[in-house]
Amino acid sequence: MKKTRKRGIWLYRMTAMLFILVMSLLMNNDCLVKAETKNIMDNYVLSTIYEKIQVPRSENADGTITYQTYIRNLNIDVSNVDEKNLALSMKVFVKQVEGERNPLEIFTYKNLASFLEIADAQLDLDSYVNLPVKNLKRADGSDLVAGEWNDVLIPFSVGTKKSNFDPSKITWFRLCLTRLPKDIGYQSLRLKDVCIVDTSRKAEKATEPEVKKWDTTYNVGSVPLTMDKTIESAAYVGDEYKMTTPIDISKHNPEKMQLQMDIEVENLTNPGDVSPLLYNNGKQFIELSSAGSATDQMVQFNMKNLPWKNGKNTYTLNISNAEAGAGEIDYSKINYMRIYFVHTTFTDKIKIKINNIKLIDNTNQCTVPTIFSDRMMFQQNKPITVWGTGKAGNNINVKLINKQGQTVTESTVAVGTDGNWKANLQQQKGSYDTYSLQVYDNGTLIKTVKDILIGELWLACGQSNMALTVYMDMDRENILANANNSNLRFFLEPTYPAGQTGAQPLNPNYDVEGAYWGKGNDVNAVNKMSAVAYSFAKNLQQN
Incomplete structure (x- = not known):
């Protein structure tokens, strides 16, 4: 009996141990399941309606918004x-731009009429799913936060589905x-x-x-094309060169590739005037x-976008901003180049000299x-901020120097691992004194x-009225006759810095090709x- 009892106790203990072990495994598995719980916003995308959009605001006849x-x-x-x-x-972002109200009131206002609709047809009201949007919440049930992106998830099941809604025909x-209040x-x-x-x-x-x-x-290849021509009337003027040894730029980052050349401009009719190259109906490519x-x-590159200057200057064009022409270029074997002017409408005689044409890679150059x-x-x-790109780890020194040659403020920074740098200089008082800025890369002066x-900087923006240039103004002659104020400065950008055909930049660019002061x-x-x-600028300064 004692042996049987001991055996029974032993079996009982073994069973209990097995039961605890099984429970432990189950609990561990349960923990594993919980650890792998899906993020509420981690869902399979079936179709995208908008990648991004600014929701337009309008004022109704009764003054409501x-x-x-x-x-x-x-x-x-x-x-x-x-x-x-x-x-x-x-994702929803809302921020107050003007006024003292809480921006989230656009979702919570008591008299708000709100609609969030998905339907098969706009005019078939029986094909709608109406989702709740008043008192909108984040996906986790918390309140929206103004001034930041909020994750929102609205199941179709919480909406009102009409009888004719067909999910195959949205x-x-x-x-x-x-009905938001006007204030x-x-x-x-x-x-x-x-x-x-x-x-x-x-x-x-x-x-x-x-x-x-x-x-x-850096030096990817040179094009031994030179041009020494006088442009006049509507005649074709140009030069071309066919290379026996093609240039391969396909192994270089296209965002870092540039076409560089020296161009000397001389107006033989009206010395110093380069406006005929900027304003004419002809083609110059x-x-x-x-x-x-x-x-x-x-x-091709449209030369009307160049910041034309009198005399000899070096011009740089980004390969990434080239406009598509006939067929698709093979960047592994560039073997032809042409520069030409045709159908120009100006009457001045303009002498153009072009040489020292190179294809360069500026990846490791401080710019x-x-x-x-x-x-x-x-x-x-x-505070004055200067920024640029360079080789990661290099030291960039920036100096602001007065007309007596004295450094009034300077800053040294290291180029980050992403190739970018930013230097902050001390603020300065406004004056008519001129300064110079020097940029050094590891001790070498590069700019x-x-x-x-x-002085005072103003941003001028608008539509067609603001876009009308002095050149197109009916009072142009009088304006130019009185253009004598060297203390007015303005930053001029091409209308289409990335060209009119090709892909336009989706995000802000590091630089604007062809822009100048x-x-x-x-x-x-x-x-x-x-x-x-x-x-505006001239009158503001005078008054």
């Missing part, structure tokens, strides 16, 4: 997904917040990543982009081709944007900016200035 955006030409089919798993996912989307002020309401998602599946993992190891050799001619596989160039102006009584003023006593620069902005 509406924010509304809609799209009526969608072509979305989500019929293969269980409707209980469908949701609208988006064409209509609308967000509307209306609510101005808000910036932005949406991005507006998508219909399947909440039962995780988002697809983005493929890691291939990291290319680019060749960064530089072409590169891999087909041995300009008939196929080529890109500063065109906004830091001769004749520029810094804002008075504000000198001359004839700098410290002009002075109020330079008729060539004044001609390009907005007539409204020029008159």
Whole structure:
């Protein structure tokens, strides 16, 4: 009996131990499941409605305010997904721009009429799914936060679905917040990543982009083309060169490749005037081709975008800003170049000399944007910031020097691992004294900016009225006759710095190709200035 009892106790203990072990495993598995719980915003994207949009604001006839955006030409089919798993996912940003109200009132105002609609057809009200948007919350149930992006997820199941809604035929989307009080002020309401998602599946993992190891050799190739011509009337004037040994730039980062050349300009009719090269109805292009001619596989640069200056200067064009021509160029075998002027409408005789043409890679070169160039102006009584690119780890020294040659402020910074640097200089008082700016890369002077003023900077912006240049103004002759104020400075940008055909930059660019600073006593620069902005600046200074 004792043995049997001991055996029973032993079996009992073994069973208990096994039970505890099994429970432990179950609990561990439960912990594993909990650890792998899906992020509420990590959902499979079925279709994107908007990548990003600023929601327009309008004032109604009764003075109330509406924010509304809609799209009526969608072509979305989500019929293969269980409707209980469908949701609208988006990021929402709202910020008060003007007025003292809480910007989130556009979602919470008591008399708000709000609509968030997904439908098969705009005019078929029975094909709608109406989702709640009043008192909108974050995906985790917390309140929206003004001034930052909020993750929002609205399941279709919490909306009102009409009888004719067909998830295979979605064409209509609308967000509307209306009947807001007129004293609510101005808000910036932005949406991005507006998508219909399947909440039962995780988002697809983005493929890691291939990291290319680019060749960064500075001097990639030279083009032995020279040009020494006089341009007049509408005649064709140009030169071309077919290379026996092609130039391969395909192993270089296209964002860092540049076409560089020396150009000397002389107006034989009106010395010093380069405006005929800026304003004429003709064609003036530089072409590169891999087909041995300009008939196929080529890109081109419009020379009207160059910051033409009198005398001899070095001009640089970014390969990434080249306009597409006939066929697609093969950058591994550039074998042809042409420079030409044709159908020009000016009567002046202009002598053009072009030489020292090179294709260069500026990856490891210390560079500063065109906004830091001769004749520029810094804002008075504000810290001065200068920035650029360079080789990671290099030391960049920036000095502001007065006309007596004394350094009044300087800063030394290291180039970051991303190739960018930013130097902060002490603020200066406004005056008519001129300064120069020197930039050193590891002790080597690489940039000198001359004839700098410290004063008041204004931003002139608008539409067609602001875009009208002095050259196009009916009072042009009188304006130019009195263009004698060298203390007026203005930064001039090309209308299409990236060309009119090719892809336009989605994000702000590091630099604006072809931009430069002009002075109020330079008729060539004044001609390009907005007539409204020029008159404003001149009158502001005088009064």
